Amino acid sequence: MKRVFSKLAFPRYEKPAIRTEIPGPRSRELLKEMDMLQETRTINFFMDTAKSQGTYAVDADGNVILDVFGHIASLPLGYNHPALAEAASKPEWLPFLLQRHALGVQPPVEWPKELRETLMRVAPKGLSEVLTTCGCGSSANENAFKAAFIWKRARERHGSEPTTKELMSCMQNEAPGSPQKSILSFERSFHGRTMGCLSATRSKPIHKVDIPAFPWPVCPFPHLSYPLHEHERENREEEDRCLTRVEDLIRAHPIPVAGIIVEPILAEGGDHAATPYFYQQLRRIATSNGIAFIVDEVQTGCGGTGKFWAHEYWQLDTPPDMVTFAKKMQVSGFFLKSEFRPAQAYRIYNTWMGDPLRMLQLHVIANVIEKENLLTRVSDTGNFVKMELERISRETPFLVANVRGSGTFLAFDMPNAATRDQLLFEMRQKGVQMGGCGEVTIRLRPPLIFKQQDANILIETLELVLKNLKAHSSQKESLPIH
C-alpha cells in the first residue's frame, strides 16, 4: 500500500492534449447512464481522477485539460498533490477514513489540536473562535445567521434567558420566540441555496424562483467603473449611494436587521467587488447599529486572491464579527468573535459538525501553502494574467472588458451571454476549462499551484480562441441559468 499511495507515479502534464470533443464519447455515455438517476445538464465532462495531476484534469476520454476553474474554486492544490498522497498513507488518517465522528458528542482526541493547528492557524485576525459545520458553504452561512440572531436577541434581552412566552411561541413559529429579524444582503450576491441562505442570495432568478423566502432587505451593490484608478470620483459616489441605502434600510425596513452579509467579491453574481472604503464603511454602519457583520469568504477564502482571506485587503480597524468558509478549505464553517458564542449549549449544533478527514486534508493544504509560499505565487502569476488580460482587452475591447480581480481570482466581461458561453465551450475544446458567472462574465479559479507555464498556455489559448470567435448576437433565454 505504501508503494501505491506515496510512491505512485502520477503522470505529469506540461500542456493540454485533446483527443476528442469535450464531452467525448465516453463522457456522453456516462451522462446518458447518469441521467437515468438525476439531472446531468450541468456537467461538463467526467474525470479520470486517478490520471489527473497538478493543474491538469484528465477526462473520461483521455483528454488532458488545464483546469482554470478548479471545481468551482474548490481545488486548492490541484489534483493528487504529492504532499496529500504522502499524508494519506499515514496510519493516522485511517480512523478518520473509516468512520465519521459526531464531533459534538464523541470527538477524536486529535480534534482540539487540529482545530488549533489547522483552522486557528489561518484564522482571520481578531476572530478567536471557530465552528465547523456540515460540509458546504450553505451550512456555514446558515449557522452564522443563527449566531447573529441569537446574539441580537440576547442583547435585546440584556443577557437574560428566553422568556416562557418566547419558548412557547417559537414552537408555533410565531413571535416573539420566532422573531421578526432579518439579514441584509446585496443585489447580485450569492450566499448559498438552503432556505435561510437563499433568502440572502440575490444572484439569479433560477436560484430562487418558486422557493419561499424570508422578506429580508436587499441593497444595491456598487457598480464600479473600470479601470478603477480612472474612475475614482464616480466610484466613490456610487459606493456612497449604496451605503446611504444600507443605512436607510436599517432605519426603515419593517423587519429589523440582525446581520449584514457580504462577499469580498460577489463571485456567482459576476465577480463584482467594491473598494476597501465601501467595506470599511459597512463595518462602521454595522457597529454603530448593533448589527453583526458577516463576511462570506466561501469562494474568496484560502488564498485565491493572493491573501489568505480576501477581506485582509480592506485593512479594517475592527475585524468582521464572523467569517464563513468552505470550498478550497475542504471543511466548512465560520470564525467568530467569542461574544457570538451562544450562552446555552445545543443551539448551533448538529450530528457530525464537520468531517475530521477533510480537516486532515486542510492541515496538509495549509502546510503546503506556507512551505511553497503559494500566496506569493498566486499574486505573481495573477498579476501576469491580469496584465495580459488588460492588454487583450485593449486590443479587443468589443470582446473582453472590465478586467478585474486580485491574485488569480480574476474575471472579465464579454458582450453577451451567448458569446461568453461560446468562449467557454471553445476554450474547453482546446483543453482549457474556465468558469462563467453573472450574466456575461468569465471567471478564473485555478488551483493555488497554477504556475507561469500554465498562465502562458491560458493566455495563448485565449488569444487563439478569441481570434476565431465572432460576437454572438444576444440570445435571451426565458430562464437565465447559473
Added chain:
Amino acid sequence: MKRVFSKLAFPRYEKPAIRTEIPGPRSRELLKEMDMLQETRTINFFMDTAKSQGTYAVDADGNVILDVFGHIASLPLGYNHPALAEAASKPEWLPFLLQRHALGVQPPVEWPKELRETLMRVAPKGLSEVLTTCGCGSSANENAFKAAFIWKRARERHGSEPTTKELMSCMQNEAPGSPQKSILSFERSFHGRTMGCLSATRSKPIHKVDIPAFPWPVCPFPHLSYPLHEHERENREEEDRCLTRVEDLIRAHPIPVAGIIVEPILAEGGDHAATPYFYQQLRRIATSNGIAFIVDEVQTGCGGTGKFWAHEYWQLDTPPDMVTFAKKMQVSGFFLKSEFRPAQAYRIYNTWMGDPLRMLQLHVIANVIEKENLLTRVSDTGNFVKMELERISRETPFLVANVRGSGTFLAFDMPNAATRDQLLFEMRQKGVQMGGCGEVTIRLRPPLIFKQQDANILIETLELVLKNLKAHSSQKESLPIH
C-alpha cells in the same frame, strides 16, 4: 502501508473496562483546551478512535465503552470495521481521498456506477432517482423541500416555465416568485437545523428560539398508549383525530401546503411512532390533495429498525414521493420519483453535491449489511433487548415505561428528565453509552453489528444501575436541552 491498513491488528474487546470516571482527566483536559475555541458542553468524552473497535469506543483515558448510541445513530458498522479498513487500502480510494469533486461539473467516471451500485441498490421501492447533498440531514431535507415547492408551482403553472413577473419578484423575495407555500410537519418532529428545516422542526424550544421561522402549519402527532396491542381502539381514535387535523390544516391554513414531512419514528422528539394505518392515511391525504409526501429517514434509515428503511413497515400501496437520508448512510441526500426532478437545470444544485469518498464507504457498508445479514441480526438482537426491557418495565414500572421501537431502534421513558440524565450518566460510568431524546426518554442506537453478547452486557448493566438509581425529583429547567 498495506500492512498498516489491512492487517493492522485492531484490539478486540469483549466487555467494558473502566479506569477513570467519564469524562476522565485526559478528556477534561481536552475539553478545557477545546473550550477556548468553541462550545464543549455537549461532549461526553474524547475518543481514542484508533484503539476503538467494533461496538466498543475507547476514550482518551483508556476506558473501554460499549457504544449503544453510535454517534447519534450514525455509526453503521461500529469502529474500524475490517471490511472498511481493507477497502480503504485499495488505490481506488485514493483519488477520492485527495480532493473533493464538484459532482455537478466534473464528477469522477466512477460516479454513475457508484450511484447505481450503492444508492440505487438500497433505494426505497418505487423511487427511481436519487440526489446526494452536502454532508448532513439538514441539506437533504432542505433540498427535498425545494423539490416539493418547485414541483407544486410547476403543476400550478401546468408545466409552463416561470413567468417574467415571477422571475422578477423572486429577486425581491416577494410573491408570486417567492410563493406563499408551506411544509406541514408534526409536533415533536425533528427535521434539521437550517432555517427551512428548522421551520418544520418542532422538537424543543432550544432548537428554535430566537431564529426566524416560516409561518408553516404544525399538526399534533398521535400520542399512542403502550403496549400497542392492549390499546388498539383508543390509539386508532387518537390517530384519526390527528389525521382530521391534517386535513383541516390543508384546507384552512393561510399558507397553502406543498409538502408533508414525517419521520417513521420521531427520534429527537422522544422516539414516538404511529401505526402503519396513520402513515397510509397520510399518504392518501397527500395524494388526494396534490401534496408531496416526504419521509425523513435521516435517523431511521439504513437498517436500525430491522428493515433497511423504516417506512417499509407501512406497506404503502403508493410509495412516498421522496425519502431523505444521512447519518448511518455516511452520505446525505434524497430518493425521489422522477416527476420531482425540476424541468430546468441548476435548481437543486451546489458546489460539491456530496462526497464521493463517503459514498465508497457506504458501498462497503451496504456489502457488509448484505453479506453478514445484518438486518436479521438487528431484528433478532433487537427483539431480545425489547423483551428484556419490557420485563424490566414490568418489574420496575416506576422507572422504565413505554418500551417501544423496532429492531435495535428502541426507547423507553423514565419518570422525569433528571432521572433520565442520571441514568445516562451512571451507565456511562459503568461503560455503556446510551442516548437521551425528548423530555424523559432513553434511546438506543447501537451499530448494526450489535450482537447478543453486547445485548447481555447492556441489560445486565442497566439492571445494576437501575437498582441503585433513586428516582430524582423533577428538576424543571428554564431551557429544556437536547
